Amino acid sequence: MKDRLVRLPVLLAAGSSCRVMGAGAEPKTVGEPKTDTETRTQRPWNVIVHDDPISLMSYVTRVFMDVFGYAQPKAHKLMMEVHTAGRSVVWTGAREQAETYVTRLHGFHLLATLEQVDA
Amino acid sequence: MYVVVYENGTRWLRQATPLCVDCVKRMFEWIESEDPRVKKRLFPDTFADPTEEAAWRRLTEADLAHLILSRRQIVDKDLARLRADGPGLYRWPVSKGHDHAWISSLNAARLALFELHDLGPEDMDIDPEDIVDEDRQLAMVQIDILGFIQDLLLQGDGGADVA
Numbered sequence: 483m484k485d486r487l488v489r490l491p492v493l494l495a496a497g498s499s500c501r502v503m504g505a506g507a508e509p510k511t512v513g514e515p516k517t518d519t520e521t522r523t524q525r526p527w528n529v530i531v532h533d534d535p536i537s538l539m540s541y542v543t544r545v546f547m548d549v550f551g552y553a554q555p556k557a558h559k560l561m562m563e564v565h566t567a568g569r570s571v572v573w574t575g576a577r578e579q580a581e582t583y584v585t586r587l588h589g590f591h592l593l594a595t596l597e598q599v600d601a
Numbered sequence: 602m603y604v605v606v607y608e609n610g611t612r613w614l615r616q617a618t619p620l621c622v623d624c625v626k627r628m629f630e631w632i633e634s635e636d637p638r639v640k641k642r643l644f645p646d647t648f649a650d651p652t653e654e655a656a657w658r659r660l661t662e663a664d665l666a667h668l669i670l671s672r673r674q675i676v677d678k679d680l681a682r683l684r685a686d687g688p689g690l691y692r693w694p695v696s697k698g699h700d701h702a703w704i705s706s707l708n709a710a711r712l713a714l715f716e717l718h719d720l721g722p723e724d725m726d727i728d729p730e731d732i733v734d735e736d737r738q739l740a741m742v743q744i745d746i747l748g749f750i751q752d753l754l755l756q757g758d759g760g761a762d763v764a
Contacts, residue, residue: 535722536711540755584647589668591709593645
């Protein structure tokens with residue numbers, strides 16, 4: 483759910499516009515086409531965890547549960563994706579929150595990186 | 602070696618051999634190594650862009666170093682209570698609330714050993730006895746021991762004896 487909320491501005495930023503009606507007020511146009519810079523800064527960020535041959539699978543699962551608050555099945559599924567595919571996007575959203583998550587993952591010594599979602 | 606959980610939430614690691622004790626006592630010797638391979642692994646890159654990466658490191662590296670130091674203090678506090686537990690064996694507590702510090706430090710020590718001895722993923726599937734180089738063989742045993750202790754703690758109450 484959180485992902486959808488933060489992705490909404492991105493959808494609006496793709497040159498779209500919407501009309502907001504207020505009582506007794508002139509219609510206003512919002513969502514003017516964004517500049518390239520604005521669009522780039524609003525695109526969400528992926529938190530990516532990379533596989534390493536040392537960290538125990540049970541440890542990685544526990545870290546995902548602790549850091550993101552994921553239930554065990556989801557944490558386990560993501561851990562398995564890291565293990566089999568070599569990397570997994572474990573969270574997507576606003577940059578500030580993504581940075582917080584990466585900081586915490588590094589605190590548990592997992593290999594985590596940030597990548598902005600492609601336009 | 603096994604874990605006993607007490608009602609106050611403290612867990613005791615019991616019947617540990619001297620080699621286990623040596624490993625946990627040396628964890629931070631490996632974690633705090635100045636070896637660039639260890640530094641690179643324990644302080645990994647976040648951004649592909651060098652400018653963003655440099656700015657990120659300026660903001661976060663000191664905090665991560667401080668986190669490792671604070672975990673050392675927690676682990677040392679528990680290890681100060683290390684005592685004999687039968688002939689030639691030892692026990693020590695993992696106090697309530699210290700689990701994260703222990704589990705993450707055990708992981709960091711394993712990662713540091715892996716880097717310090719230039720081990721690769723392929724080495725993790727080999728029986729340590731089959732490794733010719735004695736230093737690497739010992740490192741693999743130490744990694745296994747620390748992993749065993751980490752796994753014991755990760756099992757939580759469900760996998761432990763209760764006193």
